[in-house]
Amino acid sequence: MMQALYFFFSILVFPGLLFIINISLLYTGIMRKLTARMQNRIGPPVWQPFLDVIKLFSKENINTENARPGFTFWPIVVLASTFVLALMIPVSGMAPLATSVDAIIIIYFFAFTSFSLFMAGLSSTNPFAVTGSIRGLVQIFAYEFPFVVAMLVPLFFVGTLSPAIVNAYQLQSGSWLFFNFPIAGVVFFICLLAKAEIPPFHVPDAHQEIVGGYHVEYTGTRYAFMEIARSVKIFVLISLGIALFFGGASNIFLFIAESLIMLFILTVISVVAARVRINQVLKLYWFLGFIVLIELIVRLLI
Amino acid sequence: MKKRGLLRRVSDYARKRSPWIVHMDCAGCNGCDIETFAVLSPRYDIERFGGLEKGNPRQADIQVVAGAISKKIRSRLIRIYEQMPEPKIVMAIGSCAITKGVFHDGYNICGPLDNIIPVDVYVPGCPPKPEAILDGLIKALELWRKK
Ligand code: SF4
Numbered sequence: 001m002m003q004a005l006y007f008f009f010s011i012l013v014f015p016g017l018l019f020i021i022n023i024s025l026l027y028t029g030i031m032r033k034l035t036a037r038m039q040n041r042i043g044p045p046v047w048q049p050f051l052d053v054i055k056l057f058s059k060e061n062i063n064t065e066n067a068r069p070g071f072t073f074w075p076i077v078v079l080a081s082t083f084v085l086a087l088m089i090p091v092s093g094m095a096p097l098a099t100s101v102d103a104i105i106i107i108y109f110f111a112f113t114s115f116s117l118f119m120a121g122l123s124s125t126n127p128f129a130v131t132g133s134i135r136g137l138v139q140i141f142a143y144e145f146p147f148v149v150a151m152l153v154p155l156f157f158v159g160t161l162s163p164a165i166v167n168a169y170q171l172q173s174g175s176w177l178f179f180n181f182p183i184a185g186v187v188f189f190i191c192l193l194a195k196a197e198i199p200p201f202h203v204p205d206a207h208q209e210i211v212g213g214y215h216v217e218y219t220g221t222r223y224a225f226m227e228i229a230r231s232v233k234i235f236v237l238i239s240l241g242i243a244l245f246f247g248g249a250s251n252i253f254l255f256i257a258e259s260l261i262m263l264f265i266l267t268v269i270s271v272v273a274a275r276v277r278i279n280q281v282l283k284l285y286w287f288l289g290f291i292v293l294i295e296l297i298v299r300l301l302i
Numbered sequence: 303m304k305k306r307g308l309l310r311r312v313s314d315y316a317r318k319r320s321p322w323i324v325h326m327d328c329a330g331c332n333g334c335d336i337e338t339f340a341v342l343s344p345r346y347d348i349e350r351f352g353g354l355e356k357g358n359p360r361q362a363d364i365q366v367v368a369g370a371i372s373k374k375i376r377s378r379l380i381r382i383y384e385q386m387p388e389p390k391i392v393m394a395i396g397s398c399a400i401t402k403g404v405f406h407d408g409y410n411i412c413g414p415l416d417n418i419i420p421v422d423v424y425v426p427g428c429p430p431k432p433e434a435i436l437d438g439l440i441k442a443l444e445l446w447r448k449k
Contacts, residue, residue, distance in 0.1 A: 032349075036347070036349060036350075039344055040344055041344045041347040041349060041350070042347055042349075042350040043347070043349055043350060044349050044350065044352050045352075048319075048320065048352050050316075051315075051316045051319045051320045051352060052316075052320045052352070054312060054313060054316035055313065055316040055317050055320045055363075057313075058313035058316065058317065059363075059387045059388070059389075060387035060388040060389075061387070062360060062385075062387055207357065211356075211357040211358045212356070212357075212358055212361075215361075216358055216360065217360060218360070218361075219360045219361060219387045220387055223361060
């Protein structure tokens with residue numbers, strides 16, 4: 001009885017959905033504030049994403065005339081699959097839905113959240129949305145391979161398929177796996193930028209160029225779902241990075257300190273870098289995939 | 303004044319603090335356009351009120367119209383207005399949009415903006431200063447209660 005109650009508590013409240021939605025919206029707000037300060041502006045308050053999401057929930061939902069049936073359905077899939085992902089990844093060593101083969105499920109769900117986002121774009125049949133979605137699908141081909149290989153390097157080193165165990169291993173040995181595998185760590189970090197669609201790799205939703213890409217047609221509640229999913233995805237990627245490479249975290253305060261430092265580095269990169277073109281993205285990521293594959297093979301042979 | 307429920311008060315609060323604007327330049331001289339861009343720039347920074355420039359009427363709350371309305375742009379203006387989700391606010395920037403301004407005898411000018419779509423806030427001037435536009439934006443935010 002107690003165990004069942006604790007299970008539901010950990011899924012719904014801490015470190016489950018309630019905690020994750022709130023903290024990831026807060027992180028997005030911190031990111032916007034930091035960006036504004038670095039551009040010498042005052043910027044929005046850190047709770048701005050909450051206000052945006054509440055406002056979007058209170059607006060009208062427009063159904064486009066040309067939209068395919070999936071138009072109303074894919075945003076919900078995006079949100080749901082992001083939540084599954086958030087429950088699988090250890091936040092300060094705890095993952096409510098953890099199994100012993102987490103890494104495989106995480107790899108699939110990461111690809112699936114991006115895929116469902118771009119399916120949402122394709123089903124709205126707006127030319128901008130279709131352009132953005134096709135760019136996004138091409139970008140998946142670019143970054144998915146180096147991301148998976150970079151994830152496998154620490155997992156093979158510890159000899160497990162669960163990020164929570166890698167987290168525990170780092171805490172026990174007291175060293176960061178980033179220093180054991182600097183190449184894989186850097187590649188993981190660069191792939192994280194592309195997965196979270198942070199500049200310089202926000203090719204699918206380049207808002208100066210294709211006015212926001214895949215979410216052009218979405219309004220109201222559905223767009224709010226996409227915004228929440230985007231924030232949660234950034235948070236999830238940061239916590240996966242901490243669990244696999246950057247030291248691990250034993251309690252929530254350590255976790256928040258480490259993730260804020262990572263968020264700061266992400267923000268600095270996103271402010272100083274300009275957007276790259278889609279062919280440059282492909283070239284860069286195939287090169288990174290090649291390098292990190294060599295590192296993996298060398299580690300396996302030694 | 304009508305009493306508002308809790309949900310309505312929360313959503314009014316959120317709407318007031320997150321105005322996303324879509325900006326449209328019609329057939330004026332572009333003076334008002336440049337001043338509107340100055341409002342978006344770091345010096346005046348509407349993001350401190352939570353505002354964002356969305357180049358996309360579907361996600362915008364406030365339509366900012368600058369310049370006189372010509373016959374060609376009239377149908378596009380109405381289309382963009384209709385694409386915005388309810389509730390929405392329209393701001394008219396500059397004397398061209400409010401009256402016809404210096405273009406009042408033009409053969410292709412079809413009337414001030416409020417003959418075409420309902421306008422909530424007028425910002426006069428030729429062109430108005432960025433401070434005046436910001437002031438108009440803040441006046442517009444007070445209007446969410448009435449919508
Ligand atoms: S109001 Fe004046 S500055 Fe503005 S578009 Fe008209 S003529 Fe130009």
